[in-house]
Amino acid sequence: MSRYWAGSVFQEGFSVIQLTDTESSSTAELIPAIGNNLFRFECGGHEIILPPASLDSLRREPLAAFQYGIPLLFPPNRVRNGRFSFRGREYKLPLNEPPDHHLHGEICSKAWEIAGYGASQEEGAWVTSRFRYADHPEIMAYFPHLLTFAMTYRLKEGRLYLEGMIENEGVYEAPFAFGLHPYFPLPFASGKQIVLQIPAAAEWPVTNQAFVTGRPEGSAFSQRLREGVPIEDYPVAGCSLLSMDQEMDRTCRIQMKDRGYTIAYQLDHIFPFLVLFRPEWASAYSLEPYTYVTDAFNLPYEHELTGARGIRAGEQIRFMNGLWIET
Template sequence: MGKYRAGTELKEGFSIIKLTDEGSRSSAELLPAIGNNLYRFTCGGYEVLVPPANLTSFSLESDEVFKYGTPLLSPPNRVRKGQFIFKGRAYKLPLNEPPDHHLHGEICAKAWEVIAYGASEEEGAWVTSQFRYAEHPEIMAYFPHKLVFTMTYRLWDGRLDLEGGITNEGVEEAPFAFGLHPYFAVPFGSGEEISLRIPAAAEWPVTNQAFVMGTPEVSAFSQGLLEGVPIDNYPLLGCSLISMGQAADRTCRIDMKNRDYTIAYQFDQIFPYVVLFRPDWASAYSLEPYTYVTDAFNLPYEHELTGARGIRAGEHVRFTTGMWIEKRGGAAHG
């Protein structure tokens, strides 16, 4: 038997997919039934993501699907009043953050279909899942576009990669907005010195709900992120919106300086923006890559600045992310 394994397990009545890499003492657990949530990832003995206390809470409490693991977001963050106009068509999304806003879309709460999974020395341990809007009439009623999301998580040598694709199988251009919301396990309140490094270019002025209040500027915070800024005292429920620089390597790092390890998170050029967020319900910190800034279709700025765009009929958008642990003074995973 090789060091990689992929298989199904039954946990709390849910069928999960577990990927294992014995060589790096790493494993990943995916919950296809609720948003295809990558709810747990451990690497080299470290918890990388914060899982829920139990899986049942995902299905019993509507907002729990946003709070743990790695929710998949379309559209990411809030849409004011749930309304916007794209290419002359008015869209009205459900107000799932009453009374005023639509929050994070529905693909993070719906069941996904597992297409295939497997493991080998050449390919690591992997699983491919898919979500089709056309199979959900309740979504098509307010968003009449046949988008197909296909995601492959792959664990190889201690690194967990996501290879994703979004295809418009419809006949009309659709508004396009996608993001991820990983909750990285960060030991706040333990006396740990924690710092954050991001290849940032500028900072947007935003409210505590990440609504944009102006155009981005180079700030002391965005400049400091290049070398590392302390986040030990980052405010609970605080958020920041950062435009990424033009560097090809978009790896962000959360450094636990006393414990001599780093959580590394990498995403590609499809995501020009990252939202930083500290929840008040878990010892976690989120780095959320977005294809657009919050509520971009309602902003009075050029779409090239905000990332507001469409996905044309027949178009296929690809993206990749990766996460791993780097151990200083020892072997690095990933």
């Protein structure tokens, strides 16, 4: 019997892609019809990613598409009033967080196309999905750029990898802002000690909606994160915005001291920023890697500082993140 398996199964009326690794007792499940969300990942008997109560709730409940699993975001977080400008062009995004803001983009809720999946000893269990703006005239109406997203999830030797490629197939440079929003289920209510370790360089002052209010500085919190900070008292609905140290190992760790294991989340260098967020709707915590700070195109700071940038015609941007447990 092969160690790895990848296939399509039906759950609650949805087609779900399942990846398994029998030797590490690992399973990952992805729902292409709702944002290509990898909504479940379990490894060695531990639940690593927070799943929704039901798959139908991802479609039925407002905002649920980016409240569970690993939503894919373009642009990540909020755009104030849904408006910004880039290279002389004005953009007006839909206000999907009434009354004032655009939140997290639309690729996290729309259907993706499965390009292929498979399993072997060499490649592990994998699935590749694509999303093309050209197939969505409602998006092209306010963001007229031919972007294509190709995401490959790969489960190999107990580790889950996301290998991403974003390509501009158009003739004009497009604003570029991409992020991920994984939810890690944590036992906040049990009084267990939870320690967060992040290679942080600085902290940005932000509002409770993650809007930037000033330049980043080295704070006591960002310095302590490098060694490890207990977060069991991190405020519900609280958030922090960090600049990452690009010279250090880019692995973040959430240590469950009383449970004897650690969640390790390795980030590619295309993500210089990380949002920390504790949701009020679940006992969970999110480490959100971003290519830019919230609403960067509207900030009065140099783009080198905020990560505001474009993706040129014909350009491909690639990355790879990894997720696993350590015992």
